[in-house]
Amino acid sequence: MAAHLSSGRVNLTALREAGRRELREFLDKCAGSKAIVWDEYLTGPFGLIAQYSLLKEHEVEKMFTLKPGRLPPADVKNIIFFVRPKLELMDIITDNVLREDRGRSPQRDFHILFVPRRSLLCEQWLKEQGVLGSFIHREQYSLDLIPFDGDLLSMESEGAFKECYLESDQTSLYHAAKGLMTLQALYGTIPQIFGKGDCARHVANMMIRMKREFPGSQNSIFPVFDTLLLLDRNVDLLTPLATQLTYEGLIDEIYGIQNTYVKLPPEKFAPKKQGEGGKDLPTEPKKLQLNSAEELYAEIRDKNFNAVGSVLSKKAKIISAAFEERHHAKTVGEIKQFVSQLPHMQAARSSLANHTSIAELIKDITTSEDFFDNLTVEQEFMSGIDTDKVNNYIEDCIAQKHPLIKILRLVCLQSVCNSGLKQKVLDHYKREILQTYGYEHILTLNNLEKAGLLKPQTGGRNNYPTIRKTLRLWMDDVNEQNPNDISYVYSGYAPLSVRLAQLLARPGWRSIEEVLKMLPGPHFEERQQLPTGLQKKRQQGENRVTLVFFLGGVTYAEIAALRFLSQMEDGGTEYIIATTKLINGTTWIKSLMEKLEPAPF
């Protein structure tokens, strides 16, 4: 299922195909029947590259999840571990290998496929455990940029933000640069590179260096992308903290979308067949894939949730009308035509039913008092109201022991919207959090401080109002139904990151030099020479294509905002989005929290 990848301006099927080819090559290196032992985290991303059928064709007969203990007794010649290069996983593999029955015949061969990179550290670790020699093939599968949709690529590297900003480990940036080189190999050299932030600068430097060191990368492909914009997540810490209000954004906030799949409570999806009076309600969560392959979803995913209901009801009318047509069909030809439309109509109907159910689920939450209160506080902060004192609602939430992540999101939002909190306010929040949730969270608070999300105001200066006004981050007259500005994705707040992209396209960053200086990290422009003959001669009215790469994660609402800009009639730019990870405020904060339980193994 990959047709949706080719529906956009840039055909991303080519990238997926490159990934599949590499996978097949590896599988064929291990001749004979095989079983794959999966690091569970990887099955999601791999599912976007290949289906089981592909593995099966290459003699993969069994698949297991990686866990300690003895491996299941599969009668295969090869056991292949598909793992991320993490030490705790190496320990599990070691355990698996050591417990393998040496007496069994025929013996099984072991191999490791590291994703996305082979790790010398892990191999050293395996060597120390005395099992390194058991592996015949140790290879890497550089799953750098995975196509998620026709205009969306992600590295699905969970720890990228944490590694860059807490641990100063720039490995994920190296992978990003490598991914961009692969992309350029397939889609041509990108002539213009813009960037903002330290990580952006690093990635651009690495790209330039790689290009210099790999003379072969001078390619002769006609460039598809006109511009690359590299954006550091820490240039805009605000946006992910706010609650996304687009349809897709809310699905992610509430249920969590993983590798384009979402799991939903089953009650609303119970099959309504006659004579089954409520018996056998499904207990397994309902799993749905969400991408632009589904026509209806493509239409509503990026809308403000308040505009989704009317679309759904309009669709319902159209579908009912279409089904009514059957009464008018008189001639054999007409009946035949009707029948031929049936599959499409039925698919449309089931799609409509699904999204009506999801919308109902979401509505239950968005109409709750607490959702409203939470949103009110967020919007106050973002529009600059009362950001410098202890907030009552936050205090109440702590008192009622709401989930810690929710508290941290709000406190961080307040801190970011005030360029840091007054020391007294910060100390107050800290004390309340530690007393209510446990002192050990001092480690998490420290991480947030290091990442700049939660900090004392230094120099007593609050830059946020200036940034907000200059970049028009807060729009009072937002139109949720027929938006005329990107601020509709947060019902008033225009994501800073996307505003930067918008202003870069028109009128250019020179107009906002002052504000750019207030945001962290350098901003820059680089040009990559194209061989003569490959320079583009733009047709009248032809849109430019810009690849926006979010280093440290991007939210669905930001993606929606960029898609909105792509679709603007006089926009002149179409955007393709790449990121290290698809995030929302909750998953993002979670990635920065100290793991409080020791690893189970």
Place this chain on the structure above:
Amino acid sequence: MSRVRADEEEYWHSSKFRAFTFDDEDDELSQLKESKRAVNSLRDIVDDDDDDLERVSWSGEPVGSISWSIKETASGSTSSLDGRDSSLQKGSSSYAALPKQASSYSLSSLFKGRNKLSSFQSLSDALTDTGVKNYAPELRRPKAEYKDYSSDWSPKDTVRRMQRGKVCSLERFRSLQDKLVLLDEAVAGHDGNVITAVLIFLKRTLRREILFRELEVRQVALCHLIHFLRETGEQKFLLDLLRFLDRTEEVALSQYREHLNIQDVEKRREFLKGCIGLPFSAEDTSHIQDHYTLLERQIIIEANDRHLEMAGQSELFRKYPRKASILNMPLVTTLFYSCFYHYTEAEGMFSSPTNLKKTFKIPDKQYVLTALAARAKLRAWGDVDALLTTKNWLGYTKKKAPIGFHRVVEILQRNNAPVQVLQEYVRLVEDVETRLNLATKYKCHDVVIETYRDLKDRVQLTAYKSKVERGSVEEEKIQSILSNVQIRWKN
């Protein structure tokens, strides 16, 4: 195993929208379908037809050989490979020729909208065309790598080889100078994997003081080493390093983090005691001190209460058996526990709520909130009343709630307080609108009636009459107020 299999099945085959692919060929008549076809013109060819695509792509070619053979010839070492048919090597054409091949093919046809060929079949053709095929590996296989296959790599080449996942011996780098050049090269490459590998080598071969000194001026490498030590749990080495760097706060936090790995509470308490003296920031120091004190208290309380519970003599513990031990719970949870089981104890007892309040300087608001929740859960309405009653210096009593009476009502309601109790506090809610809302919601008729009377709102009061039970005391009350001629109604 069947479960595993079921999961796989679900996972790999859970594309729900197969119905959208329109892959049956016959119904050319359908307009709808045609328009669909137009939109999804690529779909029929590319989508989900793994089998076809594969067969087209790989027919006549040994599967998996192309990129592989290039890789191997490019690196100049074929001997290291096992079990490969030499015929697979046919792709090993001269490397220099590749760009030419690539340019001979119209690569723009890869992209929709630029497709010069009319059929999308060309997409899969394009993908398997040698130009593209050979191109991708080229990225990873620069000329530099294969032209001088020897063991005498420069630091730069060594780093580059390692970046490509090749294992290199670093032992050749003997002098400090060489090692540092190697490290700097690794850092310049930004690949954490390689940086860490070099660091492991340096850590093994350099004296600590020298390693520390050199890392002090190499911040990126330093961060990687710290991260590495944390991952591998080399706590002692890490602390030495941080101390050398004078990063005292980090030393403190890093040491404190260790307590999470100690399961035994006595040992954990001892460990935390040792943390108190560490150089935290002033604010953090008091938190760490509190953490220690809290665990110390919890251990005492736990021992006592477990004994009480086992003895079975305390009615409270019999009636409400403890769900979990209090060890390692947060402070507020501990306070709740103590308000639940030890409310009446004298301040001198470690387990008494007032003692906890004093020791940890718990703010009034927090204390009232927690005590209220605990006493309401026990339905001890008398305690609730006492908690919210204050005496002024003249001896008059007054109800006061630092958290606001609307919150009091919420908490009581959540614990199913009877209307008589609830009503008393609803009456005290200051904001009239909130009061009316709460009173209506929780059916505190008296409060609603009195409030409308005080507002002189005859219309609302009359309307409310229909909401109370017919013939009830409330109805009577409304009737008598409505017929009171002394009230000057506003409407």
